[in-house]
Amino acid sequence: MSPTHRLSCHVCGQEHRIVELLSGEKAHCVRCGAVLAERSRLGPDTALVFSITGLVLAPSAALLTFVSAGKLGAVRISHLFTGVGSLWEGGMRSLAVLVLLCGGLVPFTLLVVLAAACTRSRLGLVVDRLGALSRTAHVLEHWAIPEVQVLAVLVAFMKLGSVVNVKIGPGFWCYSAMAVSLLIAQHSFDSDFVTGPTRTNEPESAAPP
Amino acid sequence: MLVPANLLPVLSTESSGSNTSNTIVSGVIELWRQGLWALALIVFTASVVIPVLKVLGLSWLLLNARRAAPKNPRRLTKIYAALDFIGRWSMLDVFLAAFLAGLVRFGEFSTVTPRSGIVAFAAAVVLTMLATKAFDPRVLWQAAEAPHH
Numbered sequence: 001m002s003p004t005h006r007l008s009c010h011v012c013g014q015e016h017r018i019v020e021l022l023s024g025e026k027a028h029c030v031r032c033g034a035v036l037a038e039r040s041r042l043g044p045d046t047a048l049v050f051s052i053t054g055l056v057l058a059p060s061a062a063l064l065t066f067v068s069a070g071k072l073g074a075v076r077i078s079h080l081f082t083g084v085g086s087l088w089e090g091g092m093r094s095l096a097v098l099v100l101l102c103g104g105l106v107p108f109t110l111l112v113v114l115a116a117a118c119t120r121s122r123l124g125l126v127v128d129r130l131g132a133l134s135r136t137a138h139v140l141e142h143w144a145i146p147e148v149q150v151l152a153v154l155v156a157f158m159k160l161g162s163v164v165n166v167k168i169g170p171g172f173w174c175y176s177a178m179a180v181s182l183l184i185a186q187h188s189f190d191s192d193f194v195t196g197p198t199r200t201n202e203p204e205s206a207a208p209p
Numbered sequence: 210m211l212v213p214a215n216l217l218p219v220l221s222t223e224s225s226g227s228n229t230s231n232t233i234v235s236g237v238i239e240l241w242r243q244g245l246w247a248l249a250l251i252v253f254t255a256s257v258v259i260p261v262l263k264v265l266g267l268s269w270l271l272l273n274a275r276r277a278a279p280k281n282p283r284r285l286t287k288i289y290a291a292l293d294f295i296g297r298w299s300m301l302d303v304f305l306a307a308f309l310a311g312l313v314r315f316g317e318f319s320t321v322t323p324r325s326g327i328v329a330f331a332a333a334v335v336l337t338m339l340a341t342k343a344f345d346p347r348v349l350w351q352a353a354e355a356p357h358h
Binding site: 011012013014031032033034067069071076078082083084085086087090092094095096098099102103142143145148149151152153155156158159160162163164 | 224240243245248251252282283286287289290297298300301302303304305306307308309310311312313314319322323327328331335338342346347349350351
């Protein structure tokens with residue numbers, strides 16, 4: 001079996017044969033127990049479908065009203081990057097860049113990368129696990145944290161509720177849906193990608209060399 | 210960075226002429242006093258418990274990696290996976306500060322301004338995330354399997 005037909009555990013380095021998983025099955029490392037691969041219950045195109053859904057939602061999330069707040073007749077409308085602008089104007093530029101990256105640019109780039117990798121795979125082009133797209137996706141996924149931003153907005157919403165009149169806008173719902181789409185696409189991409197390109201008909205889900 | 214992050218104010222609120230500055234912990238206490246216990250618990254966990262756990266957990270892993278034969282590498286690997294998973298949730302306070310700074314700007318009625326503590330806190334979060342990524346859990350297994358005399 002060639003080295004490309006083996007999968008090295010990302011946690012402990014143990015090598016395994018790559019085998020085909022059935023829908024909903026997981027392959028665990030025989031040594032450390034880490035999940036090596038998981039076949040999505042939703043079908044092989046899940047990652048592609050959800051990455052495209054996320055990309056479709058992204059412009060609406062960025063452009064539509066995120067949250068509006070009113071106090072004593074004055075209403076202030078906030079968009080996804082309004083906070084970034086305030087931090088930048090307030091001289092906290094490094095913080096503004098961090099929020100812009102983790103909450104906006106990196107998640108969007110990750111969706112683009114996932115969609116590109118899945119499209120290549122769908123067209124029958126080989127996407128190696130160590131290929132550029134996969135490596136880029138794995139680097140980006142640590143810094144793409146829109147779900148934390150969603151939680152932060154909900155915390156702020158609760159916190160401000162007694163002080164100002166806060167209303168959640170369509171931009172926030174689009175952003176939340178985009179965050180969920182990204183999580184599903186990311187999860188399905190990891191699974192299908194590992195088990196997809198080099199399938200065998202061996203019955204085990206994972207085995208040592 | 211966690212020390213200045215917890216000692217310096219992270220947010221100041223100006224409302225009807227009065228100005229209040231809050232550190233991470235005093236912000237949590239204020240939420241608790243307002244009866245927002247669930248919220249106080251979420252912010253406390255994300256901003257205090259997780260960063261401290263990450264620093265302590267990483268130190269523990271590094272100490273074990275330097276040992277000739279780490280005990281129970283499987284358990285240590287699980288600790289590493291947990292640290293890697295929880296790290297991102299510390300960004301909650303950073304996003305919260307950015308969001309409030311953009312939304313609550315009603316001039317003299319009410320304005321929220323981020324303070325230097327939040328920059329130190331963000332730096333601590335980024336550094337611990339980078340440190341977790343830089344740690345390779347395979348060293349625990351290599352050390353456990355290496356022949357000993």
